[in-house]
Amino acid sequence: xxxxxxxxxxxxxxxxxxxxxxxxxxxxxxxxxxxxxxxxxxxxxxxxxxxxxxxxxxxxxxxxxxxxxxxxxxxxxxxxxxxxxxxxxxxxxxxxxxxxxxxxxxxxxxxxxxxxxxxxxxxxxxxxxxxxxxxxxxxxxxxxxxxxxxxxxxxxxxxxxxxxxxxxxxxxxxxxxxxxxxxxxxxxxxxxxxxxxxxxxxxxxxxxxxxxxxxxxxxxxxxxxxxxxxxxxxxxxxxxxxxxxxxxxxxxxxxxxxxxxxxxxxxxxxxxxxxxxxxxxxxxxxxxxx
Numbered sequence: 001x002x003x004x005x006x007x008x009x010x011x012x013x014x015x016x017x018x019x020x021x022x023x024x025x026x027x028x029x030x031x032x033x034x035x036x037x038x039x040x041x042x043x044x045x046x047x048x049x050x051x052x053x054x055x056x057x058x059x060x061x062x063x064x065x066x067x068x069x070x071x072x073x074x075x076x077x078x079x080x081x082x083x084x085x086x087x088x089x090x091x092x093x094x095x096x097x098x099x100x101x102x103x104x105x106x107x108x109x110x111x112x113x114x115x116x117x118x119x120x121x122x123x124x125x126x127x128x129x130x131x132x133x134x135x136x137x138x139x140x141x142x143x144x145x146x147x148x149x150x151x152x153x154x155x156x157x158x159x160x161x162x163x164x165x166x167x168x169x170x171x172x173x174x175x176x177x178x179x180x181x182x183x184x185x186x187x188x189x190x191x192x193x194x195x196x197x198x199x200x201x202x203x204x205x206x207x208x209x210x211x212x213x214x215x216x217x218x219x220x221x222x223x224x225x226x227x228x229x230x231x232x233x234x235x236x237x238x239x240x241x242x243x244x245x246x247x248x249x250x251x252x253x254x255x256x257x258x259x260x261x262x263x264x265x266x267x268x269x270x271x272x273x274x275x276x277x278x279x280x281x282x283x284x285x286x287x288x289x290x
Contacts, residue, residue, distance in 0.1 A: 008258070162261070
């Protein structure tokens, strides 16, 4: 996000595109055959791209993930993302370079399920981001974040609901990961990341309700007693998933950061899949020589 919060960008690389209806309809047997690089920009002129691609589009090496015309490249001490995608529903090209420069890279991995089938890997909770896209006003710098999630089972098989928040603060970044598992057990992760890559577990404030989304999704986050968290900028509002910029108070400090909520019970509904197919077009074949 920009420092003033007027613009934001989210870029996610998927091998086994967990929110793709095409992956679900395929039986999720071949993750490499449903891969994509999802780009969403927020603010004036924001666009959405999420093209589901086949295995011919995928190239992997220790320092590079390429899916079709877009790629992630680890270049020494920074992540360089080359974007060349078509937005939906505008059918406009989104092209450019985004560079994420971490202040440090952590060494922590967090199991989200007790049997280790889902892992959260916060590589760089504190980073600088430089955005240079081919759209008017879309050259900016701000604060960034770089993480990954890994899993060997479908999310809706193991979780009912979760929320996540990443909140820049004076001494680094605070992150909360809360989830209700299908077996009824609860996950509650509260970590403070220093600019040097250090990680400390902190005592999380109580869960506090945020207003429901446009699709009436329940949302909650962590907040100090005596304060009320609120949304400061909408980003993504889907029937089962929301992303927004929120303001809350943690440890006596006002924080503004990104919050996400995911309702896997809603996502499991087969009625949602045709709706998603409109936003997630499928392009099975790709030539790296084209």
